[in-house]
Amino acid sequence: MPEHETAGQHGSPAREVGDFLRRRREQVAQRWADTPLFRTVFTVSRDEAVEAGKAVIEALAAVASAGRVEDTEADGFTVVREQLTRTAAARSRAGAGSAQVSNEVDALRPPVVDLLVADLSQSSAEHVRECATAATVLMGTLRLVVMESALNEGRALIDRQRMELLETATPVIKLWDGIVAVPLIGTLDSARSQVVMETLLESVVDQHARFAILDITGVPTVDSLVAQHLMKTVAAARLMGAECIVSGIRPAIAQTIVHLGLDLGTVVTRASLADALAYALDQQGSGIVDPVSRGAVAR
Amino acid sequence: MQTVGCVDARLPIHSDMDLVWVRQHVRQTAAQLGFGLVEQTKLVTAASELARNTLVHGGGGEVEATVLRNGHAPGLRLAFIDEGPGIADLERALSDGYTSGDGLGMGLGGARRLVHEFAVDSSPGNGTTVTVTSWTVRPPRHREEH
């Protein structure tokens, strides 16, 4: 049967797609360079786009030759994964949503399949169909690989931003002469609490503060590590001659602290920031003087 | 009474950032199941302690979360699993103030007081699994009095 012979000659459709990609690397890369994905990422030079395209085509050829057109974990993808991640990241930085990026990767498929079919014009219809299917599956796998990289990249980005947020958002506010406050927001892990402690101690010195209020209204979980950090900060402030007041312990957190068995006995606590301020003013002997007349004098 | 449910989520515990995800997942799941704010906070805090033990003492591992719907009320079971050195003296590890590192030594014993059911499966060299369960409504029959 001629059909059998053809199949025997060319080996499996996947391998044939691999051979085709190697043979037509230049032409496919040239066509890809004009697709939105490559045009928008490689804006500086078209040659660069063609080179990047060739690298991807080589990877696809390796995957196809290994007969693993459906396998997103195929070894062949390893060398281009980094490049694909950067490409996807560049697109999403430019505002493309994941559906759009997915479509843009899908637009790489027709040039491959069209060229392949043209190349196989001498083969049987059955064989052409098989090869086209293999190529289509392969390109679908590429699309999955890109989307997967983009997702991982997205998660890494969120992690990084969260880190930055944790480490930067520690403003120390001067509430009154000699009284500073830090509203803590978010997770108080070791890195973050180190920053908090340093910033707080600095401002105790700069502001000649005698009272420092740590407000934990925005801290979702107080476990033994957070408590330990709070107590260390309180102890350090005490050494600098300032008394710390911890405010904003919500009822649910207070109950949890008690069950956990943590002893905050040595720490002055108040329900709210306002209560803490009132306590500090009282201790300082400032009392609540009429803020309006005080402001007027200052002006 | 409760049959084994299938695991609803499995989260890695390999970094401080993973601890954030674990706490968030537990908080969200507990809220969806109808836990009150206090019970939610207790469970999240217990999870935070146990996940940190998995990370710090167990060298990393994972947590399996299972929603239990066949008790008298919905419940959430969390199993913290590591393949670290294990705990040689469990009683000592559970006692308040004992730490082999530089912690407060309140985590394990404190976590036990924060949940309704608590079990440790550990032996030296075979890793540690700490399993805790809390119910949206406290079980009528107290299984354990701390």
Ligand SMILES: Nc1ncnc2c1ncn2[C@@H]1O[C@H](COP(=O)(O)OP(=O)(O)OP(=O)(O)O)[C@@H](O)[C@H]1O
């Ligand atoms: N998963 C584990 N694998 C091995 N050892 C553990 C594990 N969990 C707890 N331990 C042991 O039990 C001890 C007590 O744990 P516990 O959580 O109470 O205190 P800690 O972690 O040392 O301090 P912290 O109060 O900050 O949690 C630990 O110091 C450790 O030796």
Ligand SMILES: [Mg+2]
């Ligand atoms: Mg601990």
